[in-house]
Amino acid sequence: MMLESMLQETISVAAALMLLISFALLAQHRMLAVLHWFAAQGIVLALTTFLVAVLSDQKELYISAILTLLLKGALLPWLLWRIIRRMHVHREVETTVNLPVSMLIALGIVILSFYVAIPIERMSHNVTHNTLAIATATVFIGMLMMITRQKAITQVVGFLSIENALFFTAIGATQGMPMIVELGVAFDVLIAAIIFGLFFTHMRTTFESLDLNVIQEKIKR
Amino acid sequence: MTDAVIVWLLNLAQVALMVFTAPLITGIVRKLKARLQNRRGSSVLQPYRDLMKLFSKEVLLAENASWIFRSAPYIIFTATVLAVSVVPVILVNLPSSLIADVIAMAALLALARFWLALAGMDIGTGFGGMGASREMTFSAMAEPAMLMSVFVISLGAHSTNLSTMVEYALHLQHLLPSVAFALIAFLMVAVVENGRIPIDNPSTHLEVTMIHEAMILEYSGRHLALIEWASQIKLVLFITLISSLFFPWGMAESVAILPIISALTFWFGKIVFIIILLVIMETLLAKIRIFEVPDYLLTAYVLAFLGMLVHYILEVGV
Numbered sequence: 001m002m003l004e005s006m007l008q009e010t011i012s013v014a015a016a017l018m019l020l021i022s023f024a025l026l027a028q029h030r031m032l033a034v035l036h037w038f039a040a041q042g043i044v045l046a047l048t049t050f051l052v053a054v055l056s057d058q059k060e061l062y063i064s065a066i067l068t069l070l071l072k073g074a075l076l077p078w079l080l081w082r083i084i085r086r087m088h089v090h091r092e093v094e095t096t097v098n099l100p101v102s103m104l105i106a107l108g109i110v111i112l113s114f115y116v117a118i119p120i121e122r123m124s125h126n127v128t129h130n131t132l133a134i135a136t137a138t139v140f141i142g143m144l145m146m147i148t149r150q151k152a153i154t155q156v157v158g159f160l161s162i163e164n165a166l167f168f169t170a171i172g173a174t175q176g177m178p179m180i181v182e183l184g185v186a187f188d189v190l191i192a193a194i195i196f197g198l199f200f201t202h203m204r205t206t207f208e209s210l211d212l213n214v215i216q217e218k219i220k221r
Numbered sequence: 222m223t224d225a226v227i228v229w230l231l232n233l234a235q236v237a238l239m240v241f242t243a244p245l246i247t248g249i250v251r252k253l254k255a256r257l258q259n260r261r262g263s264s265v266l267q268p269y270r271d272l273m274k275l276f277s278k279e280v281l282l283a284e285n286a287s288w289i290f291r292s293a294p295y296i297i298f299t300a301t302v303l304a305v306s307v308v309p310v311i312l313v314n315l316p317s318s319l320i321a322d323v324i325a326m327a328a329l330l331a332l333a334r335f336w337l338a339l340a341g342m343d344i345g346t347g348f349g350g351m352g353a354s355r356e357m358t359f360s361a362m363a364e365p366a367m368l369m370s371v372f373v374i375s376l377g378a379h380s381t382n383l384s385t386m387v388e389y390a391l392h393l394q395h396l397l398p399s400v401a402f403a404l405i406a407f408l409m410v411a412v413v414e415n416g417r418i419p420i421d422n423p424s425t426h427l428e429v430t431m432i433h434e435a436m437i438l439e440y441s442g443r444h445l446a447l448i449e450w451a452s453q454i455k456l457v458l459f460i461t462l463i464s465s466l467f468f469p470w471g472m473a474e475s476v477a478i479l480p481i482i483s484a485l486t487f488w489f490g491k492i493v494f495i496i497i498l499l500v501i502m503e504t505l506l507a508k509i510r511i512f513e514v515p516d517y518l519l520t521a522y523v524l525a526f527l528g529m530l531v532h533y534i535l536e537v538g539v
Contacts (some may be wrong), residue, residue, distance in 0.1 A: 009395060010349065010398065012398060012536075013396060013398050014400070014537045015535060016398030016401070016531050016535060017398070019531065020402065020524075020527070023523065023524075025516055029521055051521060062233075099516060100515070103519065103520070103523045106518075106523075107527070110527065110530050110534075111530065114530065114533070131535075133534050134531075134534060134535070178466055
């Protein structure tokens with residue numbers, strides 16, 4: 001019982017942290033800061049997985065915690081940073097909607113996903129209380145980031161943060177997926193990141209830019 | 222009957238404590254900051270000496286100063302002291318903090334700011350008007366954020382009364398994420414409200430981006446002393462509000478000698494701790510561009526709002 005309530009509390013604190021980080025990702029002006037927050041998201045995710053593993057006594061979650069830490073907390077941010085450095089991308093984040101407005105939209109998203117999550121929680125018994133709403137919100141905020149950013153790299157960060165949010169949903173709602181699924185997803189993400197890297201080089205050699213507006217102009221011509 | 226008298230006396234003592242330690246706390250801030258910058262710094266009592274000196278000096282008024290300019294320092298000082306009396310420092314449930322709530326406190330601070338802006342414009346110099354316009358622009362965004370962040374706690378406490386809120390915070394059993402959101406938002410706003418470094422530099426008179434100093438450039442003598450003192454009190458008010466609302470440990474709940482003494486030491490310890498954080502932050506950070514302040518304040522507002530949402534989503538449930 002004691003353990004159960006501790007588990008609940010850990011998950012709800014972690015949910016709040018995830019929400020905070022996804023807002024922080026949205027609010028950054030600089031590319032490096034975006035990557036820092038993305039790494040922080042991975043670390044929080046790994047920590048949550050670890051705590052859930054300790055509290056619910058599931059051995060395989062330890063492996064997935066370590067995997068998350070290495071992959072999402074270190075390797076992916078580092079890969080993205082290397083791409084930025086090699087391709088001499090402009091280090092400011094460029095947005096289609098300005099930052100304050102996108103933060104306000106994100107607030108609306110949180111309210112919306114809270115509203116959407118209410119019936120789901122009524123129907124199921126084992127969904128941990130209301131973390132679902134926050135997890136949905138973080139998924140949507142990742143999408144918002146993909147929509148409103150002009151650089152391909154920030155869009156990829158948005159995509160990867162969606163994946164982080166989905167992983168968090170799995171941890172928070174059902175305390176972990178089967179190991180096979182998790183390993184598969186982890187390697188998928190890694191491979192996706194590598195493919196993105198290849199994409200970036202191709203985009204750069206054909207269009208000489210990673211800015212989507214420039215690319216669009218060039219395609220029109 | 223006598224009980225009520227004692228409680229009121231304690232209340233007055235608490236207000237007097239805040240008002241008269243304010244210069245000392247500013248002195249400690251300056252000293253620590255000087256030490257971090259490898260300077261010796263003036264004594265922690267220097268602000269008292271400055272105030273004494275200013276009080277004994279003659280007041281020089283500009284030719285076209287109206288009654289607004291002359292009365293503003295008194296109104297600002299009184300409003301700030303009244304605002305301080307609302308905040309629970311040592312004891313909870315004191316009469317003056319039961320009379321008024323946090324909205325009244327914010328209103329009193331807004332009144333002080335309104336008069337400061339009026340006085341800034343009254344003389345008609347370029348700097349005064351510029352400072353006033355900036356102050357009003359930023360406060361229009363800072364106040365909602367401040368109230369929102371405090372309301373996160375009042376949502377849990379079911380009251381906007383500071384005393385009730387502090388009592389609620391004292392008896393919290395769990396770690397509440399929403400309170401953490403509110404704390405970050407409140408810290409961000411407190412920096413703006415007191416004109417500390419990422420927003421405004423309190424130790425300069427000659428900077429194009431100054432806000433607070435621009436409005437009081439024309440003041441001298443006891444008028445200047447009162448305004449400076451009021452802004453020192455405001456700093457203590459915000460630090461105390463942070464410590465009482467978010468870290469209320471050690472506050473006395475009953476009128477007895479021992480709890481009051483321990484609460485007093487707790488208060489001072491917490492204040493010094495917050496000051497150290499403030500000083501480190503001021504030393505590490507550079508001032509941000511004035512056009513980025515709205516973004517900064519909006520972030521604070523969004524955080525406070527998120528705190529509210531998180532309170533509903535994670536802590537209450539529907």
